[in-house]
Amino acid sequence: MTGTRPCSEENGAVSNASSETYANLDGPWGFAMPSGTLEQANYMQQYSQLYFCRLAEMRNFYSTYTDITRVAISQLNPVQTQWVVGIIFKQMPLKPSILKSYADDIMLTVPELRLLNYTSGDDRVYVEDETGRIECVFHPEDRKHDVVTGMVIALQGLVGADGLFRVNEIRLPMHPAPIPLPCSGQSAKQYICFLSGVDVRTPAAQLFLDYVTGCLGADTVQLGACMRVIVAGNLRGERSLLDLFLKTLAEHVPVDLMPGEEDPVHAAFPQQPWHRLLLPQSASQDDAQNRLVRCSNPHAFQINGCLFLGTSGQNVKNFCRFSRVRNELEALQRLLECGHLAPTCPDTMACVPRGDHDPLVIREVPHVLFTGNADTFRYQQRVFGAARNAGTAAPVTLLTVPRFDATGTAVLLALPELTPTTLQF
Amino acid sequence: MVPQQFSPDPYEPNDALDDDSFEVDVDEAAYLTNCEPVLETTGGALSGHETDQESIEFFRRLCGRPAARTSLLSASESLLFNQVTCDYVVERHRAAEPHTTVRVYGVTLSGESVLLCVQGFAPYFYASAPKGFGDGALGELRAELEHKCRTMGRVADCSGDCILGVERVRRRSVLYYKPGEDDSEFLRITVRTPDLVRVAAGLLSQGSVLGRVFDVFESSVDFVLRFMIDTKMMGCSWIEVPAGSYTVVSNALSPSYAQIVAEAHWQSVVCHPPSGEWLRTAAFRILSFDIECAGRKGIFPEPENDSVIQIGCHLGEYGKTEPLVRAIFTLGSCAPVAGVQVISLNREQELLQSFRNFLVAADPDIITGYNIVNFDLPYLLNRASAIGASRFPYLGRICRERTTMRRTRLSSSAFGTHESMTFSIEGRVIMDMLQVIIRDHKLRSYSLNSVSSEFLNEQKEDVHYSIITDLQAGNEHTRRRLAVYCLKDAYLPLRLMDKLMSLTNYMELARVTGVPLDWLLSRGHMVKVVSLLHRKAHEADLLVPDLPRTEAGGRSGDGGPQYEGATVIEPKKGFYRTPIATMDFASLYPSIMMAYNLCYSTLVHESDVPKLKPDDYIRTPLGHCFVKPSVRKGILSEMLEEFLASRKAAKRDMQNATDPFLREVLNGRQLALKISANAVYGFTGASVGKLPCMEISASVTSYGRNMIELTRSTVERLYPGAEVIYGDTDSVMVKFNDHATLEQVMELGREAAKQLTNIFPPPVRLEFEKVYYPYLLISKKRYAGLYWTRLERHDKMDCKGIESVRRDNCRLVANVVDTVLQKLLIEQDVDGAIEFVKKIVSDLLQNRIDLSLLVVSKTLTRATTDYEAKQAHVFLVEKLRKRDSGSAPSLGDRVPYVIIKGATKNEKAYTRAEDPIYVLENSIPIDAHYYLENMLRKPLERIFSAVMKRPETLFSGAHTRSIQVATPRTGSGIMKFAKFRLQCVRCRAGINEAELQKRGLKGSALCEHCRDFEAETYLRHLKQTAELEQLFSALWTQCQECMGSCIQDVLCSNGDCPIFYRRRKVQKDITEAQTILGRFGDVW
Secondary structure (H helix, E strand, O other): OOOOOHHHHHHOHHHHHHOOOEEEOOOOOOOOOOOOHHHHOOOOOOOHHHHHHHHHHHHHHHOOOOOOOEOOHHHOOOOOOEEEEEEEEEEOOOOOOHHHHHHOOOOOOOOOOOOOOOOOOOOEEEEEEOOEEEEEEEOOHHHHHHOOOOOEEEEEEEEOOOOOEEEEEEEOOOOOOOOOOOOOOOOOOEEEEEEEOEEOOOHHHHHHHHHHHOOOOOOHHHHHOEEEEEEEOOEEOOHHHHHHHHHHHHHHOOEEEEOOOOOOOOOOEOEOOOOHHHOOOHHHOOHHHOOEEEOOEOEEEEEOOEEEEEEOOHHHHHHHHHOOOOOHHHHHHHHHHHOEOOOOOOOOOOEOOOOOOOOOEOOOOOOEEEEEEEOOOEEEEEOOHHHHHHOOOOOEEEEEEEEHHHHOEEEEEEEOOOEEEEEEO | OOOEOOOOOOOOOOHHHOHHHHHOOOOOOHHHHHOOOOOHHHOHHHOOOOOHHHHHHHHHHHHOOOOOOHHHHOOOOOEEEEEEEEEEEEEOOOOOOOEEEEEEEEEOOOOOEEEEEEEOOOOEEEEEOOOOOOHHHHHHHHHHHHHHHHOOOOOOOOOOOOEEEEEEEEEEEOOOEOOOOOOEEEEEEEEOOHHHHHHHHHHHHOOOEOOEOOOEEOOOOOHHHHHHHHOOOOOOOEEEEOOOOEEEOOHHHOOEOOOEEEEEEHHHOEEEOOOHHHHOOOOOEEEEEEEEEOOOOOOOOOOOOOOEEEEEEEEEEOOOOOOOEEEEEEEOOOOOOOOOEEEEEOOHHHHHHHHHHHHHHHOOOEEEEOOHHHHHHHHHHHHHHHOOOOOOOOOOOEOOOOOOEEEEEEEEOOOEEEEEEEEOOOOOEEEEHHHHHHHHOOOOOOOHHHHHHHHOOOOOOOOOHHHHHHHHHOOHHHHHHHHHHHHHHHHHHHHHHHHOOHHHHHHHHHHHHOOOHHHHHHOOOHHHHHHHHHHHHHHOOEEOEOOOHHHHHHHHHOOOOOOOOOOOEOOOOEEEOOOEEEEEEOOHHHHHHHHOOOOHHHEEOHHHHHHOOHHHEEEOOOOOEEEOOOOOOOHHHHHHHHHHHHHHHHHHHHHHOOOHHHHHHHHHHHHHHHHHHHHHHHHHHOOOOOOOOHHHHHHHHHHHHHHHHHHHHHHHHHOOOOEEEEEEOOEEEEEOOOOOOHHHHHHHHHHHHHHHHHHOOOOOOEEEEEEEEEEEEEEOOEEEEEEEOOOOOOOEEEEEOOHHHOOOOOHHHHHHHHHHHHHHHHOOOHHHHHHHHHHHHHHHHOOOOOHHHHOEEEEOOOOHHHOOOOOHHHHHHHHHHHHOOOOOOOOOOEEEEEEEOOOOOOOOHHHHEEOHHHHHHOOOOEOHHHHHHHHHHHHHHHHHHOOOOOHHHHHOOHHHOOOOOOOOOOOOHHHHOOOOOOEOOOOOOEOOHHHHHHOOOOOOOOOHHHHHHHHHHHHHHHHHHHHHHHHHHHHHHHHHHHHOOOOOOOOOOOOOOOOHHHHHHHHHHHHHHHHHHHOOOOOO
């Protein structure tokens, strides 16, 4: 931690890294609010507009399906099987309710019952568009747990005499595939390093730092090709130590710093970058060189034509609690399929009320979709949506980055193959 | 109970058939121009131009009853049905003698509606026959009575005799036991029509006939009740007319919308006593509805000016949880609602008429809703009259009888005085859930919001009527939004009825007391005992005297109407941490009446006492004499014994019943029996009642007092060291000793109850019921404790007479009191409770209590100028009207307010009431001291006086020193002139922005001296902001969930909901917090 970088200079890694093209897309994608707008984020408005924008935009995702003729929910008739496209609302008795906690006359704070999963057999699913809401019945019944509140999906079914909509088929948006990455002529591999949930006071964190600064001496080939470290949220330790950690790191390799739910930033999604006041040493790094980029969460960026999109994990965790999925990787896959980074915003996850558009809609399918602060490392490459039929499409890499403080694991992703390896500390 | 005419009846009696009057064109409200054409889905059949008959047929296909069986239509099967209600009509045909028909309405087991017209039952009453009243005198009396009746105006057009017969009968008066007199002679006078009873009885009792005064008997019995008594017909019972004894009126001639209209003679009507197989109930149809009106800004809707725009209906069937049909009638188009029949109409007359036709087709037996009696129904009738919808007010089961209303005042010792409307809707029972709940439950608020949150655990969206007009003026989707809201309001009363089992319980009450179902809600307690007393007397050939009012007062006057009530054993107040056994006398007052044979018929007049053998009578502690059962058994005792036996049987059957529905019925039955038994004592004591008898009621309470005293002395004698710490009306609380365990106390309690029962005459019985552990005894009728009946776990926390339910309190009081009780009783943590109260007091002084907890609301019941006493909410309304006359609350609105700090010290509290929203938005300081002194202090000191030495220390001391007051944004006094200047977020010093810039300092949150703490200060504010963001999200999404839509704006203005003010507050707080964060400069 001397602040010099002898190891990397020997390998010429810095010049390699600087030859890459990097673009931070947080602003253009609407995650990071330009200077001044956050303060103006209009909390005098309600969430209805956000839902409205989400529905209006995401409805178009279904226009590529030639077999879907959409009917307004109020126009459903009981004789025909019809398609509706609408926002899901899932009524869940187990869901924590602020009303219940207030309605109680007792003023003692009862510890809130926190469940790992809030789904139950008594959940009821509704689908809503501008014209109304109707309750859906699925067959088999458990299919209702495939959806969560806030998703915009297409449902085919028939209204019964009881006013219930019996769903035959669920359809998700058809996304255009990402552009295939150009085959790199370079023989030397390049890497992006992901980590999240770092406690800077631990030996493992110091080990990681030593590794990056080259003081460990091992595996310098990989290190030399490490173009960027993505810190996906939740840094622990005294703030001065954090600052120093980031400063040291950024002196050796460019860093994208994403905030997470435990970090000192706004709670509402999308979370805004760390404030410069809180990281006086590292934040004074030359921003123009992109040595330390204080990003938003979610974070989108592009490196050498490869598009990355990811979060520090709240959206995935929330999705897991309100649906039934096996693991976080599956949740990530569902999010991509449904075309929205965090459908449970605002229902069970705080988010900024907006009236212009919903920034969390996935408008462009990235090459890599990642989440931080997962329980375990998992990854998968698969082809999605419309691309599946087209045959020539590029796959998407899904990546769950585990908490560093729990697992001591960082993830290296090789470009352009997008194959991950893990580093244990 | 003097009915007043509500308004000069604007209706002519015969325009019912005048179809042209429907076409009267009334200037439609302006918003109709916005309406799209009527949706095609409702078809041409409902354009409103078809005849009522066609329209009714249309709705019958939608929701009519199943077709009537031919075996009934041809009268070839016995007609068996479940009675709903009863009325009578006097038919006056030209050139024919008028006769009285009793109309019994009901439903068969298979769901057909029935009207049975019963003929041949004539009204009658009795008069005492003077000694030696011969046949000649009898004839004379009859002739004179006939003559005088005829000249009394209303019967002038009566052809045939007014007096149908006068006969001599042998009976006894129910009042007094007269030694040596078994029965005596009475005259039974039969008249032609029910109104003649009163006329003839009046003449006889005033001495206008034969120049002598007759004592009259049973003339005040309502004719319908008379009929039901004589046929032994109970309310809601099963009635059978054998095949051959009735004729069916053909459809074309039918005077009624009932499917089967039959005629029979009264003697062929068989009434089944409601027990065994006759406990079942036919599938009564229940229609619940709610109307929406287009009010103008600031004015509560008035039927003369404001249209009815929607009517939501849920048609349910007794015993089914899901409604049969949901329908909404809308003015102007309305987008479809899943599972609901949407009937859109272009004109308001058509809207009303369609609803009326729907109602006739659905043919409900019960009509329900929330506050329909005093709002929806009068509004519809008045509105129909205002717009000339003359075919509308025919809502009953008799085709040509117009629905009218009257304002009535019901005074009852149990329910207080209420003004209310009564309606003539023949054959249907109006069961307004608001009235039911007011009668049966004591709540802080009776708004549909609070009632549903209390019983259904659901918050209800509340849309203010000024928004309703905007929704109506929008498009078919905004009207659909309104429709969904309206339907929910129509659905909730059905859910409440189901959840509270109101219909089941009231039907059982009707069956037990023999009173028609609708009387139970429209009349007081007494009618039940009147019915029972008359029924019992009728069986025993006893006659119930009609006491003139003055005499009734006089009778009680000699002993003084104020007799001593139940005394209590002076409470030894304190906080008992040892188990306290509680023993209760089971049905004490009824038991005393039975034990001592106290009755009208056993009371001995003082002058007759010497004629009795000393062994034949008893003298009560107050000195009244009653004969023993061996001489004559009192009919009240008999009645009570029957109740007791039936209740026992019902409870036994309930345990054996496997069918949950039957169990509910039996539970309703045992409750009804309990209520009825207790009403008997009240009846004898009601000084303005039908037959007050203070000798009975005062004797009952005096025995009661003695028994409580005797219990105390006996317990303390039998169990040395035991102490009766409190006793009230029918229960005593015993502390056996300081070290007994819960188990020991239960055992001791059981044993003591058994021993003590032996010292009282049967059936008086002392029962061990529960243990309070711990027990907080505050004062007379005020206590709280954990209630134990088993060893494993306490059943509940039981509170009596403690503030939490009072309506004029803010929620803070209830919450604090409940929390304190919880701490004291469940956690047994006295120090914790004290700390908690101190924290609340300190929070209040530091402005940290949520505003919604401080809101008090009151209903503006009269125009503000009509209030004499200055009241806070009235004063506030005046203030709001000056601020913005459009949005100020108006008559009938609930006015929420909080008390704010005054500009000067001596400002009266009522002038300091302010709109909570205004307070929030302008950060106006709350008067914390007012809340402490006027709201919290009394109830808390009362509770804590039992626990600690100086409860006043809760409100003084170190924790009250720190005071923080909001800085008002606008408004009063000096703030108007203050110039806005940036302050340092940390030290509040003034900030000179230009100076900061010159020195190259970013951001304007802090002054230059506080710059070292920039990060910490930022973090602190950031943390608050993040919490607010979470809160904002939680609150607003909760409202969306409750409202049932994500895409629509939340409109709810339900001030009773704990979220309402918090939701507004978080908006404001977060906006302010964002501004402060912004002053720290850009994140970059």
